Every structure is written in structure tokens, then in C-alpha cells.
Amino acid sequence: xxxxxxxxxxxxxxxxxxxxxxxxxxxxxxxxxxxxxxxxxxxxxxxxxxxxxxxxxxxxxxxxxxxxxxxxxxxxxxxxxxxxxxxxxxxxxxxxxxxxxxxxxxxxxxxxxxxxxxxxxxxxxxxxxxxxxxxxxxxxxxxxxxxxxxxxxxxxxxxxxxxxxxxxxxxxxxxxxxxxxxxxxxxxxxxxxxxxxxxxxxxxxxxxxxxxxxxxxxxxxxxxxxxxxxxxxxxxxxxxxxxxxxxxxxxxxxxxxxxxxxxxxxxxxxxxxxxxxxxxxxxxxxxxxxxxxxxxxxxxxxxxxxxxxxxxxxxxxxxx
Amino acid sequence: xxxxxxxxxxxxxxxxxxxxxxxxxxxxxxxxxxxxxxxxxxxxxxxxxxxxxxxxxxxxxxxxxxxxxxxxxxxxxxxxxxxxxxxxxxxxxxxxxxxxxxxxxxxxxxxxxxxxxxxxxxxxxxxxxxxxxxxxxxxxxxxxxxxxxxxxxxxxxxxxxxxxxxxxxxxxxxxxxxxxxxxxxxxxxxxxxxxxxxxxxxxxxxxxxxxxxxxxxxxxxxxxxxxxxxxxxxxxxxxxxxxxxxxxxxxxxxxxxxxxxxxxxxxxxxxxxxxxxxxxxxxxxxxxxxxxxxxxxxxxxxxxxxxxxxxxxxxxxxxxxxxxxxxxxxxxxxxxxxxxxxxxxxxxxxxxxxxxxxxxxxxxxxxxxxxxxxxxxxxxxxxxxxxxxxxxxxxxxxxxxxxxxxxxxxxxxxxxxxxxxxxxxxxxxxxxxxxxxxxxxxxxxxxxxxxxxxxxxxxxxxxxxxxxxxxxxxxxxxxxxxxxxxxxxxxxxxxxxxxxxxxxxxxxxxxxxxxxxxxxxxxxxxxxxxxxxxxxxxxxxxxxxxxxxxxxxxxxxxxxxxxx
Numbered sequence: 001x002x003x004x005x006x007x008x009x010x011x012x013x014x015x016x017x018x019x020x021x022x023x024x025x026x027x028x029x030x031x032x033x034x035x036x037x038x039x040x041x042x043x044x045x046x047x048x049x050x051x052x053x054x055x056x057x058x059x060x061x062x063x064x065x066x067x068x069x070x071x072x073x074x075x076x077x078x079x080x081x082x083x084x085x086x087x088x089x090x091x092x093x094x095x096x097x098x099x100x101x102x103x104x105x106x107x108x109x110x111x112x113x114x115x116x117x118x119x120x121x122x123x124x125x126x127x128x129x130x131x132x133x134x135x136x137x138x139x140x141x142x143x144x145x146x147x148x149x150x151x152x153x154x155x156x157x158x159x160x161x162x163x164x165x166x167x168x169x170x171x172x173x174x175x176x177x178x179x180x181x182x183x184x185x186x187x188x189x190x191x192x193x194x195x196x197x198x199x200x201x202x203x204x205x206x207x208x209x210x211x212x213x214x215x216x217x218x219x220x221x222x223x224x225x226x227x228x229x230x231x232x233x234x235x236x237x238x239x240x241x242x243x244x245x246x247x248x249x250x251x252x253x254x255x256x257x258x259x260x261x262x263x264x265x266x267x268x269x270x271x272x273x274x275x276x277x278x279x280x281x282x283x284x285x286x287x288x289x290x291x292x293x294x295x296x297x298x299x300x301x302x303x304x305x306x307x308x309x310x311x312x313x314x315x316x317x318x319x320x
Numbered sequence: 321x322x323x324x325x326x327x328x329x330x331x332x333x334x335x336x337x338x339x340x341x342x343x344x345x346x347x348x349x350x351x352x353x354x355x356x357x358x359x360x361x362x363x364x365x366x367x368x369x370x371x372x373x374x375x376x377x378x379x380x381x382x383x384x385x386x387x388x389x390x391x392x393x394x395x396x397x398x399x400x401x402x403x404x405x406x407x408x409x410x411x412x413x414x415x416x417x418x419x420x421x422x423x424x425x426x427x428x429x430x431x432x433x434x435x436x437x438x439x440x441x442x443x444x445x446x447x448x449x450x451x452x453x454x455x456x457x458x459x460x461x462x463x464x465x466x467x468x469x470x471x472x473x474x475x476x477x478x479x480x481x482x483x484x485x486x487x488x489x490x491x492x493x494x495x496x497x498x499x500x501x502x503x504x505x506x507x508x509x510x511x512x513x514x515x516x517x518x519x520x521x522x523x524x525x526x527x528x529x530x531x532x533x534x535x536x537x538x539x540x541x542x543x544x545x546x547x548x549x550x551x552x553x554x555x556x557x558x559x560x561x562x563x564x565x566x567x568x569x570x571x572x573x574x575x576x577x578x579x580x581x582x583x584x585x586x587x588x589x590x591x592x593x594x595x596x597x598x599x600x601x602x603x604x605x606x607x608x609x610x611x612x613x614x615x616x617x618x619x620x621x622x623x624x625x626x627x628x629x630x631x632x633x634x635x636x637x638x639x640x641x642x643x644x645x646x647x648x649x650x651x652x653x654x655x656x657x658x659x660x661x662x663x664x665x666x667x668x669x670x671x672x673x674x675x676x677x678x679x680x681x682x683x684x685x686x687x688x689x690x691x692x693x694x695x696x697x698x699x700x701x702x703x704x705x706x707x708x709x710x711x712x713x714x715x716x717x718x719x720x721x722x723x724x725x726x727x728x729x730x731x732x733x734x735x736x737x738x739x740x741x742x743x744x745x746x747x748x749x750x751x752x753x754x755x756x757x758x759x760x761x762x763x764x765x766x767x768x769x770x771x772x773x774x775x776x777x778x779x780x781x782x783x784x785x786x787x788x789x790x791x792x793x794x795x796x797x798x799x800x801x802x803x804x805x806x807x808x809x810x811x812x813x814x815x816x817x818x819x820x821x822x823x824x825x826x827x828x829x830x831x832x833x834x835x836x837x838x839x840x841x842x843x844x845x846x847x848x849x850x851x852x853x854x855x856x857x858x859x860x861x862x863x864x865x866x867x868x869x870x871x872x873x874x875x876x877x878x879x880x881x882x883x884x
Binding site: 030031032033036037041042043045046048049052081082083088091092147150151153154155161162163168260261262263269270272273277 | 352354359360362369370371444446447448450451504506507510511512513530531532533534536558560562563564565566568569572573575576577578753754755756757758759760761763793799800
């Protein structure tokens with residue numbers, strides 16, 4: 001197991017370096033750079049600006065400088081913010097984590113129980129209604145879900161539509177203000193996610209209730225609800241565990257669309273801003289952190305699966 | 321002959337009811353205004369960047385000697401108390417206001433004015449403002465005779481005179497002198513600078529900057545501006561500028577009362593929902609008239625830019641551009657791109673430029689048949705009967721048109737051009753790239769044609785030498801020519817040299833009309849339609865002086881107010 005973990009962590013580090021390197025080089029090779037934001041500036045001024053930001057070096061030289069700095073855990077300076085990338089990213093990653101954890105908690109608390117309900121019953125109005133709503137939410141692209149929720153917030157005036165905090169802390173305090181701001185973006189991410197978990201859980205549950213141990217327990221007179229919520233649920237969690245880590249990794253990498261539409265100052269919007277402004281070191285940093293979260297998510301997924309399924313544990317031990 | 325122009329700053333401000341009908345005497349004080357921008361600032365320092373958000377921040381926190389009133393196009397004193405001109409306008413003596421202090425209490429003197437010019441002209445510093453405070457490509461000579469008087473000497477007669485000082489914020493030497501000495505004025509006051517370090521003479525001070533979220537400004541209690549009744553300015557206590565990257569979210573916030581104003585005009589597609597909101601009394605929608613700028617199409621006219629490509633024989637010909645101008649139905653263009661809210665444009669000025677627009681300029685009629693005849697005259701004909709034109713080498717008459725991705729006006733406009741040109745047999749491949757990529761291709765002359773915004777910085781053509789002169793950095797179709805590539809560009813250079821030097825307004829107008837005529841004949845940029853500019857704001861915002869260009873509602877932030 002230790003060897004397995006060491007190998008996975010090694011792979012994660014390789015992934016981070018490879019993804020950030022590729023991002024830096026691609027952002028640098030793309031037409032335009034940080035200083036070409038306005039037409040009509042003198043060539044001489046542009047050259048001075050390029051020299052000021054170190055953009056006058058060749059891509060190779062800049063990449064090697066960056067790589068040498070990364071070895072010292074210096075990920076460079078953001079051209080736009082004039083701050084070290086390693087200071088900027090944790091701030092934004094924390095904001096994304098707040099959003100991602102809220103959305104994930106919501107999706108888990110809503111999606112899993114509903115999946116158990118729909119998967120453990122053969123038919124009925126409630127399971128059919130849940131299934132229909134799930135399919136609707138799953139078929140809506142995140143852009144539409146976000147815009148719809150922002151529209152509802154705008155029309156009703158119940159909730160703030162964008163941002164993470166109000167400019168002035170309202171009467172309820174900063175925490176209440178944060179929670180109010182969280183509702184729209186967390187719902188935009190959480191609703192389709194809840195629908196996905198519901199569908200996965202329902203599928204797994206419908207198979208689990210046909211397992212011999214469930215039928216045997218029912219024959220022994222164990223109450224159905226107890227079998228479903230204890231025995232069958234544990235067996236049906238395997239597919240959820242397999243995707244859960246990936247979902248965490250994806251969410252922590254930042255949800256571009258939702259963060260941009262709701263002006264949530266997270267990693268996704270930072271990455272988009274960095275790409276737009278060709279802030280090459282920041283692009284590399286954001287991409288690297290995204291890759292790290294994905295790698296860690298996959299690892300968490302595998303570990304969770306191993307915890308739930310002895311067969312997976314044995315397979316990992318053999319590979320380790 | 322010396323001409324005396326002395327204005328009291330307050331005397332120049334209007335006492336008449338403002339655009340929204342609120343008399344100045346009854347302007348409410350205090351309160352917070354919530355505005356929005358779509359992108360982060362690049363710096364807190366105008367010398368570092370010319371982007372619109374940095375410009376807005378500078379407009380709120382810094383002051384200038386003079387400012388151009390965009391509603392009247394007149395020059396108004398700001399930090400200047402008045403000025404006298406001598407030597408045919410070449411020497412201007414500016415008296416500065418007394419008892420003006422920076423937001424940190426440090427007194428403002430003529431030394432700060434000298435510093436502002438030193439910062440702009442410092443060759444090591446790389447100021448983005450350098451060329452905008454030059455006259456005919458040459459630096460002004462600036463001296464101080466005492467703590468409150470500066471003398472500006474122009475290197476040659478320069479008709480726009482001190483209008484160009486509207487480009488130059490006066491920054492504090494006591495804060496930035498070190499940066500200038502170190503050769504890094506453009507590096508100073510980056511986004512990592514604590515906001516308490518940003519000191520200015522403007523109506524507001526920066527209170528907080530939260531990256532990705534907002535910039536908060538508080539009233540500068542030391543601001544020198546006075547209200548018409550003698551009271552202090554600004555009226556507002558705070559301005560919060562939210563960073564909202566998505567325009568749909570920005571509009572919804574405005575409609576729902578979670579935003580007081582956007583700092584730019586509304587997109588044509590947003591007009592209908594905002595009109596409904598205005599009819600319901602939720603917002604005020606203002607029609608500011610025709611834009612002074614129109615998006616334009618130009619070809620790469622740099623000799624040899626297309627290498628061995630034989631298409632250069634027709635791609636760089638005047639006849640092609642004139643044919644395009646004839647082939648595009650401007651009415652259809654206005655209806656499709658701006659949903660009807662636009663006026664046809666045939667030359668470099670739009671009717672918004674009341675002084676320099678020439679109504680006598682010929683108007684190109686929509687005439688596809690004549691366009692095809694013109695194309696035939698440069699060897700483009702349908703040789704294989706497929707309805708599309710080929711050149712003399714039997715190669716398809718086809719070119720690539722770059723435009724900016726994510727700007728619906730530009731993308732729709734490029735699509736209309738493509739469709740209209742197809743009707744006369746020209747094939748256009750529209751390629752939409754992000755703004756930086758388009759600008760990069762443009763700066764390196766790696767393009768065939770571009771449809772983009774070619775905005776001029778001021779209404780007076782004399783302040784746009786970078787656009788007009790063949791050596792200019794904004795001479796879009798052929799940047800920074802060493803010598804004029806064509807006889808007509810040489811003629812424009814000559815006319816503009818005279819135009820800029822003339823002190824006679826009528827002569828300047830006549831010379832500029834000639835320039836517009838030459839421009840029309842050769843169409844280095846083909847303009848189609850100038851949009852109408854609409855802005856919207858919350859009903860509680862009052863005492864506005866809306867202007868046609870950005871920031872339309874906040875160009876004079878000290879007098880904006882909000883109702884209770």
C-alpha cells in the first residue's frame with residue numbers, strides 16, 4: 001500500500017509539472033502577449049514593456065528560468081497582479097474550495113438519499129418525479145443553469161446574484177453575507193451534481209436490491225427500510241465512490257462558467273483572467289493546481305473504493 | 321498677441337438642470353454608488369496601462385490640469401486656475417489653483433506638474449502616456465516660474481494646444497519621485513501596492529481593492545473641487561466598482577436594482593430588456609446619440625506584407641476597398657448589427673463629431689453592380705461561371721478577415737460583410753480571435769484584412785497624429801511607415817502638418833475636409849455604420865452629465881449623486 005501511495009503521489013507531481021509546463025509554453029506561444037492589450041502604442045514602448053515583464057526572452061529561455069525557479073518552489077510573479085503566484089493561488093483556491101465543498105455537500109445530501117429512494121422502488125409518483133427532475137437538470141448545460149438561477153435571484157431580489165461578499169458587511173454579519181452569496185453559485189454547481197449522484201445511486205441501488213444477500217435478509221423478515229439504508233446502501237456506494245474523488249478534483253480546479261457568471265473570485269475565474277491577459281506564470285500556476293486537485297481527487301477516489309470494496313483493495317495491493 | 325482665458329472651475333460647471341432634471345442646488349449628498357466594470361485594472365497607475373478600468377480608477381483618484389468636457393467638446397480648467405497664451409499659441413502660461421493638497425495632505429505645486437511630464441517623457445520608464453502628451457511627435461518643454469505657475473512651450477505651432485493635457489494625470493512627486501529616478505515609473509503603483517499608498521488629487525481615494533471582486537473608493541475630504549453653491553465635492557461618500565466579467569449578469573444586476581450603473585455603453589442586444597425595465601420605472605435609459613467611433617475594415621497595405629502571394633495585386637488596391645464600400649448595404653448592416661440603432665458612415669468622422677464631421681463628404685450608394693465593375697477593372701471576374709470571382713491567375717478572389725471573438729458587434733458585422741461580399745462574388749473567411757491575438761497579428765502586419773475598432777482618442781484631429789501621419793503608431797493600415805508609401809498618404813501628411821499648425825479655425829476645417837476627401841477616395845479604412853450609444857442607470861442616481869464616450873456616466877465623478 002505504501003508503495004502504491006508513493007507511486008500515485010509521484011505521478012501526481014509529474015502531472016502537475018507536465019500540465020503547468022505545457023500551459024506556460026502554450027500561453028507563451030499563443031499570438032499576443034501581456035503587453036499587447038491596446039492597438040496604437042508605439043513599437044518602442046511595447047518593446048520596453050516586454051523587457052520590463054521579461055517577455056523579450058525566447059520561450060525556451062523563459063521556460064528554463066521558470067523551471068529553475070519552480071525547483072526552489074518559486075512559481076514566478078503574476079504579470080498583472082505583481083504578486084507571487086504562490087500567494088495568489090491559495091487565496092483563490094480557498095474561495096473555490098468554499099464553493100466546491102458547499103456544492104458537494106448539497107449534492108451529496110440531496111442526491112444520494114433521492115437515489116436510494118428512486119433505486120429501491122420499482123415505480124410510483126415520487127420516484128418518477130425525482131427521475132424526471134434529475135434528467136432535466138442533467139440535460140441543462142451549466143451556463144444555462146447559472147443564468148437561470150441568476151435570473152431568479154434578480155427577479156425575486158431575495159439573494160445577491162454575484163460576488164462573494166458585499167462591499168459593506170450587512171446587519172447579519174459576514175458569515176450570513178457569505179452564505180447568502182453562496183446560494184446561487186453553489187446551487188448552479190450542486191443541482192446538476194445532485195442529479196448525477198441521484199442517477200448513479202439509483203442505478204446502483206436498483207442492482208443492489210436484487211443481490212442474494214438482500215433477498216435473503218428480506219426472507220428472514222428484516223424490515224425493507226433497514227436493509228435498503230444499511231446493507232444495500234453500502235454495496236451501492238461503490239460507483240459513487242469511484243466518481244466522487246474525480247468530482248472533488250474537478251470542482252476544486254474551479255468551475256469556469258459558474259465562477260464567471262456569478263463573479264465568484266475563485267480559481268476558475270482567475271485562470272480565465274490569466275488566459276485572457278496572457279499572464280503566463282499565473283496560467284501555469286492555475287493549471288498546475290488544477291492538475292494537482294485532479295490527481296488528488298483520483299487518489300481519494302481509489303482509496304474510498306478500496307475502503308468500500310475488498311476486491312479493489314486487493315487489486316491495488318497487487319499493483320503496488 | 322496674448323489671449324487670456326481665465327475660468328473659475330465652478331463657473332464652468334453648469335447650473336442648469338442636468339440631464340435627469342435635478343437642479344444642482346438640490347443635489348443630495350452622501351450615499352454609495354454601485355458601478356461595474358468587466359475586467360480587472362492592470363495597474364493603479366495610468367502610466368502603466370491605457371486599459372479602460374485603469375483609466376476609470378485614474379479618473380476617480382487623480383486630477384489633471386484641464387479636462388475636455390465631452391458634452392460640449394470645450395476645454396475646462398481643473399487643477400489650472402486659468403492660462404494665457406503667447407507667441408501665436410506656442411507658449412502657454414498656466415496658473416495653478418492655490419491651496420490644493422493631495423489626499424495625504426501634501427501640498428500640490430508646479431513641481432508636481434513638472435514631475436508629471438518627466439514621468440511621461442522618461443525614456444527608461446516606458447510610460448503608456450508618452451505619445452499622448454506630445455505635439456507632432458515632439459515633447460513639450462515645461463518649466464515652472466514659481467510654485468503655482470508653469471509655462472508650456474510647444475516645439476512648433478500646435479492648434480489643439482493644451483487639450484492634450486486632458487491625457488495627463490498629475491501624480492505626486494513625493495510618492496513616485498523614487499520610482500522615476502529608478503527608471504520605473506510604469507512599474508510603480510502596481511496592483512500589489514497597498515491602497516493606502518495611492519495618493520491623488522482626484523475626488524476619491526481608494527479604500528479597498530479585492531482582486532476579482534471590487535475596488536472601493538471613499539470621498540477624498542481634501543478634494544479641491546467646489547459645488548456651484550460653494551459646498552464641497554464630491555457629493556458621494558463612496559463608490560464601489562464591482563468586477564463583473566459577464567455582461568448578462570451585469571445587466572440583470574442593473575435591472576434588479578443590485579447595481580446603479582455600468583461604466584460602459586449597453587450592447588445593442590441588451591436594449592430591449594432595459595427598455596422594458598425603463599418603461600416599468602426600474603431604470604433610466606439614456607440615448608446619448610451617435611458614437612464618435614465606428615468599427616472599420618482595413619486591409620494590410622504594407623508593401624510586401626503579403627510576400628510572394630499574387631493576390632497582393634488586387635488585395636491592396638483602392639478599387640477593392642471602394643467596391644466593398646459599395647457592396648455592403650449600410651441599412652442592412654445597421655439593422656443586423658445594431659438592431660436598427662445606427663447611422664451610415666462613409667468617412668473617418670461620424671456625425672457625433674459636431675465640429676470636424678463634414679456633411680459635404682460624398683456618400684457611397686449601395687450599388688453591387690458598380691462594385692462588380694470596379695472589381696472587374698482590377699482583374700477579378702467570374703471565369704468559371706460558379707458565381708464567384710477569380711483573379712487573373714484564375715485563383716479564387718478570397719481573403720481572410722480577422723475580427724475579435726466575444727464582441728457580438730464585431731462578429732455580427734464581419735458576418736454581414738462576408739454575406740454582402742458573397743453577393744458580388746468575393747469569398748471572405750471570417751476568423752474570430754481573442755483581442756490580444758488580433759492586436760498581435762495587426763502589430764506584426766500578419767493579416768490580410770481586419771474588422772476591428774479603430775478608435776480615435778479625441779475629437780480634434782490634431783490630437784490624433786498617430787492615426788493620421790504615415791509614421792504614426794495608430795496608422796492602422798500601415799503602421800509607422802519610414803516614409804509615406806503612397807502619394808495620397810504623403811498628401812495627408814502635408815495637409816495634417818498644416819492643419820495642426822494653423823491657428824485659424826476655418827483654415828483648419830477646410831484642410832481637414834480635404835483630408836477627409838482623400839480618405840474617402842482611397843478608403844484605407846472602410847466604415848459602414850456608427851452605432852447609437854445607450855446607457856442605463858438606476859433611478860436613484862442623479863446629477864449626471866452623460867457623455868457619449870467612456871466612462872459615459874462617470875467622466876465627472878465629483879458631481880454624481882444618489883438619492884435617498
